Amino acid sequence: MSAKSGENVAMHWFRKGLRLHDNPALLHALSLTKNGGSIFPVYVVDPNSYQLLKCSVNRARFLLECCQDLDESLKRCGSRLYVATGDPVEVLPEMWKKFGVTHMTHESDETGEPYALQRDTAVAAVAKDAGVEVIDFTSETLRPLGNREGGYVANCGGDASSVPATMTSFQKLFSRIDKGNIPEPLDAPKKEDFPISADEYENDYLTLKHPCDIPWPRGQNRSQIGPIWNRADANKVTSHIANGGESYALDRLQKTITARPNWTAQYEKPKTSCTEVSDPSTTVLSPYLSIGCISPRTVWHAIETANKQAKTNRTQPPVSLHGQLLWRDFNNLMAHSANSQHAGSWGQIKNNAFCRDIPWSSDPNMLSSWKEGRTGYPWIDACMAQLRSEGWIHHLGRHAVACFLTRGDLWQSWVEGADHFEAELLDADYALNSFNWMWLSASGFFYQYFRCYSPIQFQKKNDPNGNYIRKWVPELAEMPAKHIYEPWKANVSILKTAGVKLGKTYPRPIVDHAVVSKENMSKMKLAYDLHKKSQGGGKKPASTSGTEPPKKKAKKVKKQTKLK
DNA sequence: CACACGTTGGCTAG
DNA sequence: CTAGCCAACGTGTG
Numbered sequence: 222m223s224a225k226s227g228e229n230v231a232m233h234w235f236r237k238g239l240r241l242h243d244n245p246a247l248l249h250a251l252s253l254t255k256n257g258g259s260i261f262p263v264y265v266v267d268p269n270s271y272q273l274l275k276c277s278v279n280r281a282r283f284l285l286e287c288c289q290d291l292d293e294s295l296k297r298c299g300s301r302l303y304v305a306t307g308d309p310v311e312v313l314p315e316m317w318k319k320f321g322v323t324h325m326t327h328e329s330d331e332t333g334e335p336y337a338l339q340r341d342t343a344v345a346a347v348a349k350d351a352g353v354e355v356i357d358f359t360s361e362t363l364r365p366l367g368n369r370e371g372g373y374v375a376n377c378g379g380d381a382s383s384v385p386a387t388m389t390s391f392q393k394l395f396s397r398i399d400k401g402n403i404p405e406p407l408d409a410p411k412k413e414d415f416p417i418s419a420d421e422y423e424n425d426y427l428t429l430k431h432p433c434d435i436p437w438p439r440g441q442n443r444s445q446i447g448p449i450w451n452r453a454d455a456n457k458v459t460s461h462i463a464n465g466g467e468s469y470a471l472d473r474l475q476k477t478i479t480a481r482p483n484w485t486a487q488y489e490k491p492k493t494s495c496t497e498v499s500d501p502s503t504t505v506l507s508p509y510l511s512i513g514c515i516s517p518r519t520v521w522h523a524i525e526t527a528n529k530q531a532k533t534n535r536t537q538p539p540v541s542l543h544g545q546l547l548w549r550d551f552n553n554l555m556a557h558s559a560n561s562q563h564a565g566s567w568g569q570i571k572n573n574a575f576c577r578d579i580p581w582s583s584d585p586n587m588l589s590s591w592k593e594g595r596t597g598y599p600w601i602d603a604c605m606a607q608l609r610s611e612g613w614i615h616h617l618g619r620h621a622v623a624c625f626l627t628r629g630d631l632w633q634s635w636v637e638g639a640d641h642f643e644a645e646l647l648d649a650d651y652a653l654n655s656f657n658w659m660w661l662s663a664s665g666f667f668y669q670y671f672r673c674y675s676p677i678q679f680q681k682k683n684d685p686n687g688n689y690i691r692k693w694v695p696e697l698a699e700m701p702a703k704h705i706y707e708p709w710k711a712n713v714s715i716l717k718t719a720g721v722k723l724g725k726t727y728p729r730p731i732v733d734h735a736v737v738s739k740e741n742m743s744k745m746k747l748a749y750d751l752h753k754k755s756q757g758g759g760k761k762p763a764s765t766s767g768t769e770p771p772k773k774k775a776k777k778v779k780k781q782t783k784l785k
Numbered sequence: 786c787a788c789a790c791g792t793t794g795g796c797t798a799g
Numbered sequence: 800c801t802a803g804c805c806a807a808c809g810t811g812t813g
Contacts, residue, residue: 387810389791491793539792548792617793624794668808672794679794742806749808 228258231324232353234313235264235302236337237272238328238360239287240467241294243406243516245358246326251414253324259418261320262295264288265313266306266429268438271334271651272512275447275644278455279612281432283465283647287512290466292428298412303426306436310343317353328513329357331366332553333560333567334651362550363403363517364395366557371398373554381561384554386575386666388539391551406518431455447644462501462613463508463647470509471519477504478523478542485524486531489540495615496684498692503615504542507648510549517546549653555666556652568655569636575665579748581627581634588633590731591626592641594694597730598676599706601625603693610693612647617679620661624674627662628741630732635662663745670745673738677706696727 231250238244247262254260267273272284292302305312316322325348330337341357348355359365365372367381374381376398385391395401429435432455437443463469478485494502509515524542528535538544555575556567563572570576590596594605604618614622619642625631626638635658642658643649659665680689687705691698697705699719704711708721709729716723723729 387791390811489792493793541792544792620793663808667791668810669791669794670808671806672808674793675795678796745808 228256229253229323230259230261230321231326232261232263232317232320232322234309234325234327235262235291236270236327236330237511238513239264239291240470240514240516241291241298241409242467242471243360243519244328244409245360245407246328246356248407248410248414249356249358250324250326251410251416254416257416259320259416260300261303261316261322262291262300263303263305263313263316263426264291264428265309266304266435267309267340268436269308269336270340271336271643271649273435274336274438275640277448277609277612277645278432278450279458280645280647280649281435281450282455282458283463283508283612284512285429285432285435286465286469287467287514288428289430290468290514294409294467298410298415299417300415301420302428303422304428305426306429309340310347313344314347314351317348317351322353324354324356326356326358328361329359331359331361332556332652333564334556335560335565335568338560338564360516360518361513362553363521363546364398364550366550366554373398373550374557381558382574384558386555386558388548388551391554392538392547395547395550403518403521406516406522432458447640462611463505465508465512465514467509467514470506470515473504473506473509474515474520474523477506478520478527482527482530483533485527485542486533486535488542489536490545490616491540493616494683495617495680496689497615498689501613501615505613507650508613511648511650511653517549521546552650552656553652555656568639568651570634570664573665576659577664577748577752579628579662579664579745582632584631584633587631587731588626588637590728591622591631591633591638595728595731596625596631596676597709597728598625598734599687599690599694599697599708599727600680601676603690606693608642608645612645614646619657621674621676621679623658623661625676627658627664628670628745629673630676630734630737630741632737632741632744635659635664638662668749670749671742673742675738676734681706694727697721 231253233247233250238246241247250260273281288302288304295301303316305316317325330341345355359369366374368375368379373384373394376394377384385394432450433452438446443449506515506520510517510520521543535541538547559567559574562574566572566574570578591605594602594609596602601622604614604622607618608614623635623638626633627635639654639658642654646654656666660667663670686702687700690705697708697719700708700711700721701715701719704715708716708727709723721727
């Protein structure tokens, strides 16, 4: 196809942002074709992308469903999704040439995720050579992260290293910009917004239907990067916590938020339940937000509308539903800031401006026991089983397993845990994943390491009968409630009745939580002291141990006087 | 320098 | 079921 002179041939390149609604880049591409011309909506299945490099078959399945849904929606507009496979730097120029593309739009990736950054830089260079004009738009977060108008960095004097690094101060920044008002989302384009043109490639660039159609990254040993699968594994993926696609995302938004104004207004994240065995207590919009099936601004305004309809008092950030979107922007801003200071530092410990260097051990056996749910702590193993099976765990379950792997029990690096989550979670997100792992391991953003989750007590008080364990660790399904959280404490006859053989049908505990959690707290104390020394450079004299008892006394006295 | 505060801890006494 | 302690983190504010 060649463009008539004066007519634009526009391409919109979907990477994340797999939606038609609130998609400024797509709308711009369409506006270029108002006076004739044509549009090519494109997705490149890129095995090296964050979405596919480390990726379970369940996550791959979700991504393909997103593309299929997008294809169907575009078909209803008289267009379709053109799917290519390979390295965008090679694939896109071929398509530009074939289609006669004059302009390409895409959503910008502002976090500085290393692969996306080098990919977009390389694509911009080849586009320049090919004479294709590339225009990008921010639509991944509530506000732009960087220096664009209305962006967080732009509102902090343009310096990405001086943005707020605590949630409290971030909320202040958020409220200061445009008085905390978030622009209305843009409508999805309608059929009449699309130019009419025949599809000369109707048998080509079709959407992939099966995870096995996705090629492995070339020249790499896939088994060392992430999960591998075959057709039989792929066909077995049946437990769907979420079907991929914008249609499903908007449907879920309707059912969880729009239809439940009182529930929405009273939402308190820490109080949501992590004991449900089939019906999650949260919205499960995260898989859709991470791949961009739904716009954060669309979710924001749906919450706003529901809040106004509610007949109850409404909760406030950070625990409210709006608060959850603020956390998301905050996490993205932190990734942007870290990578602006040291490229690629966000996902690692080294050079990461927000991460303390804690001397984690590296024990392959500990790590694999955790990944495979063989720690001998039923609540931890149940969570890991749900992760493997559904690609999702409740937020508090994630806390428990993350604390357990790192500062709580196994003393393994948070980066290992983050890699596993990235492979398995349907809502794997570059910014949020590392942020939460730093938080839970007390490497950054959260420092009260003496607050430690118990792999037993925390869930025992929520789910005394252990229903969640019974579902995800069926080996323990017959254990009496009294011993289901600590099967090693049950006597021989109880175990026998329940059909459990410790060390055979279910493992003995890999560590003694009561012992190692105390040891680990002292290790944290040492690591923090070392950090203080390296930071202060002798600036601040270390307090002597002799001052401790009087300090305690003084505080106690003050507390007492305060109470009176 | 002191103090309040931080989205979601555990334990025990009353 | 709740309050207070455990042993004590960093950040932001005044």
